[in-house]
Amino acid sequence: MDEYIENIDIINKNLEYLTENHKEIYDAYKNFGKLVHEQGGPLDEKTRWLIKVALSTEAQYPYALRTHILKALKAGCTKEEIEHAILLVAPTSGFPKTMEGLLILRDVVKE
Numbered sequence: 868m869d870e871y872i873e874n875i876d877i878i879n880k881n882l883e884y885l886t887e888n889h890k891e892i893y894d895a896y897k898n899f900g901k902l903v904h905e906q907g908g909p910l911d912e913k914t915r916w917l918i919k920v921a922l923s924t925e926a927q928y929p930y931a932l933r934t935h936i937l938k939a940l941k942a943g944c945t946k947e948e949i950e951h952a953i954l955l956v957a958p959t960s961g962f963p964k965t966m967e968g969l970l971i972l973r974d975v976v977k978e
Contacts, residue, residue, distance in 0.1 A: 878930055912942045917952040924953050924968035925960040932968060936975045946976050 886893050904915055916939035923932035939949050953968035 875930065913939070913944050913948070916942045916944055917948060920949055920968075921952045921956055924956045924964055927964055927967060929967070929971055932971050933975055936972055940975075946972070 910918070916935060919935040920932065920939055923935045936949055939952075940946075949972055950969065953965055953972060956968060957965040
């Protein structure tokens with residue numbers, strides 16, 4: 868999967884830098900994300916992850932998409948549900964984004 872994530876070493880080193888040098892800020896950010904995900908509203912766990920998959924597909928951020936696909940699978944989403952979320956991106960945000968999302972999904976599921 869790493870071939871789909873440009874500059875993964877740089878991304879990981881930058882996150883390491885942030886967590887080492889700005890731990891309180893990173894922890895606050897992480898806590899905010901957790902609160903929004905878990906207490907932000909009535910959506911169930913699977914739906915929340917499917918939305919995050921669609922958003923990451925639209926944003927064309929492969930690192931986030933890969934992470935969200937893995938978390939969606941862990942939350943009980945099927946490959947077909949995740950694929951549907953990715954397909955829903957095409958009419959609004961474009962076919963190329965959907966095709967890239969499908970490549971990443973297929974690679975993650977293959978792992």
